[in-house]
Amino acid sequence: MLTFSRRGGVHPAYHKELASGLPIEPCPLPKRLEIPLSQHLGVPAAPLVSRGDEVSPGDVIAEAPKLISAHVHTPAAGKVRSVVQKPLPGGRMCDYVQIDVDEERTAAHEWSAREVDLAQVDPQWLARTSREAGIVGMGGATFPTDVKLSPPPTAKLDVFILNGAECEPYLTCDHRMMVEHAREILQGIELVHAAFGFSRVIVGIEENKPEALEAFRREAKSFAGMPLEIAALETRYPQGAEKVLIESTTKRVVPAGKLPFEVGVVAANVQTMYALQQAAYLGKPLGERVVTVSGAGIATPKNLRVPVGTPIAELAEHCGGFSEQTTKIVMGGPMTGIALPSLDYSITKGAGGLLFLTQHDYPDESPCIKCGSCVDVCPMRLMPLKLAAFAKAGKFEEAKATNLADCFECGCCAWACPANIKIVSWIKYAKNYIRVKGI
C-alpha cells in the first residue's frame, strides 16, 4: 500500500546511505556526563542532587516541577561533581548536572525484567509509567509523553500512528531501531493500545526503508491482538511532521492551531515507544537514545546508542574525528537541526543526529523574485515569502495576520528558495519578537 499524497514538501538529497546499513553500536561511557535538566518542551526539571552525591543508573537527578515537564535520570553510576549553568543548543542557559562516571558500578547494574498484565493497563498507568521514566517525544519535539497520553476526557482516541517516517536527511537512527527492535517497539505500542483500545494502529514508514517495513511485517504476526496496518509512505520531506503524517495515513486534517487528539489520533515516535517498552518491561527510565553521527565531515558515520548527557566531543572521537573541511556542526537533522558553535554540548533525549557538514558556500540573500516556490512547498499552505517580507519590514501585526503561528519551521520554503532568502530565520525572528513584545 502506498499512501499519500498532498501538495507541499520537498525532496532534499537524503544522504541516508552513509549510515542506513550500519547496525547500532553502543557509544562508550564517557568519563564525565553533563546532563542538561531541560531536554524537553516545558519547564526545566529541578535538580535533586548536589556535589558529592553518589548516584546509580536510573536514579532521578532532577524532578519535573509542573505538569508540562519531565524528570531527568542518570544513565550511569557515579558521583555528582557539580551543577553548572551552560547553554543548550540554540543558546538558552540551563542547569547541567555533571557526573563523574563510575564505570564498574555502571557495568554491574542490571535492570530487572518484569511482567506486565495488559488487562491492567489503563491511561493512568500509562501516564504514570511515562512520567516516572521521564519519557518525552524523541522525534525532536520532546513533548512530555505523559501529557500526550492524557487527552481531555472529551477526546475519543481511535487511531494510533507510529511515526517511523524519519524524513530528515542523514538520520537513520529510527530506521536502525525499527530494523533491530521492531518487537520491542510493537510491545510499546501494545501498551498504548491496551489503554485506549484503538480501532486502527498504523505503522507509518517511508518507502525508502524497505528493511524496516519488512521487519514490522514480520513481527506483526506476533501481535495479532492489535488492528495493525503497516503503511509505506511516500518519501517526501516533511512526511514525518505530525499533521502531514496524520493526513497521509488517515486522511484526517488536524484543525489549524489544534492538537492531533482533536481528530482522535495519537502519534508517537519510534524511540519513544521503545523507551516506553523499556520502562514497562525493565523498569528502565529514559537515559539513552540512538543518535546518527553522519555527514561528509566525520571519518566514520555511525548509529550510536548514547547515554543522555554524553558530551558530543566523545561521539566525534568515537567516530574517528572530523575533518578540516567541516564548516558546520548540527544537532538534529539538516532541515530543522541547530548549528553549534563548538563541541561543548551534550546529547539530549531529542537529539536524533549529530552532523558534520562540509558545505562551503553560504550565499547571501538576493531579492525575492516572486517565483512562488516557497508557497508551493509549504506543507501548511502558508505564504512564506510574505512572512519573511513582513518580518524584514518589522510589520509583525501583518505577519501574525498572515498565519505566522501555523508555521512549524520545517524549512521547506528556505530549502527551495532560489534567492536564498533565510525565510525560516525571518519567521523565527517574527515569532520571537511577537512573543517578547506581546503583540
Add this chain to the structure above:
Amino acid sequence: MSNTEGFVLQAAPHAHGRASVPRIMHAVNISLLPVIVISVLYYGLHVLGLYAIGIATCLATEALVKVARGRSWRSILDGSAVVTALLFVMVLPPSISPLLVVIGSAAAIFFGKEVFGGIGHNVFNPALVGRAFIAAAYPVQITTWTAAREVFGFLPPPRTLSVVEAATGATPLAAARFEGTTEPLIRLFFGQTAGSIGATSVLFILIGGLALTAMGIVRWRMVVSFLGTVFVGTGIFWLIDPGTYANPVFHLLAGGVMFAAFYMITDMVTTPYTNTGTVIFGAGAGLLTVIIRLFGGFPEGVMYAILLMNAATPIINRMNNRVFGAEAAS
C-alpha cells in the same frame, strides 16, 4: 581533530535545493536557443547582431544603474538582463534599426526594472516595457514587417498578398483582421511568415517552452488558462460568425500568443505566485488579448493584455492560500 572554533552558525535549514536565480535565468536563456537559430534562418544574420546589441545594452544599462547607486555591478551576471534583452529583441520586427534596439533595451532595463529597484521589485515585464516604449515613440518602424525566407520548402505557399499588404508587409493577424484572409496554419506553426523576430515561430517556442515547463520554471496552470481562454474566447466568436472572425486555432498560432504563454506571462516577478493567482492571471490576459484582437484598434493585443495584468498582479497577490486545516478549524 581540527579546531573547534569558527563553525558556521547559520540557522536551519542546513541544506538547500539546487534552485537559484541565475540557474533559472540561464535555463530560460538556453531554452531560447531554438528560437534564436530559426530567427536567424528566417530573417538573416543581421538578427544575430540585433541580439548582441540588445544584450550588450541591457547589461551596460543595468551595470551603470548599479554603480550609480553605489552597488556592485556583478549582479548583472545573474542572467536576468540577458533574458530581458532576448525577449525584447524577439518581439521586434526584423527590419528594426539597431539604434532602436539600443534605445528600447535601455528603456526596458531602466524603466522596466531598475526604477523599481531592480530584479524582484518591478511591476511590469521589462521586455514589454521596452516594446511599448518603442511602439509609442516609433510607431511606423515597429509595424513594418518583412516576410520570412522560405526555409522549409515543404510548406504550402503563403496566402496571396493584396497590393496594400505587399507594400507594408502586414502580419497574418493584420490580414485576418483587416482583409479577412488567413495564412495557412502550418506556416504559422513553423513561423514561416511575416512577424516579429522570434515571437511567431510556434514550433521552436514550444521546444524551449515545454522544457521549461517540465523543469517547473514555467507554471503550466498559467499557460493552460491563458491559451484556453484565448481558444475559447476566439472560438465563441468564430462559431457565431466564421465569416468575420478567424478560427481559434489560427488565434493560438498567429502573432505572439504562444510566445507570451511560455515566455511573457511566465515572468515570475511580474505575475502572481499562488496557483489560483496564476490561473486568474492567465485567464485575464487571455480575455484581454481576445478583446483587443477582435475589437481593439490593433490586430495584436497580447502585449497590452499582459501589461494590464501585470498592473493587476499586486492585487491578485494579496490573496492568501487557505492554511492547511483552516477548513477543519472553522
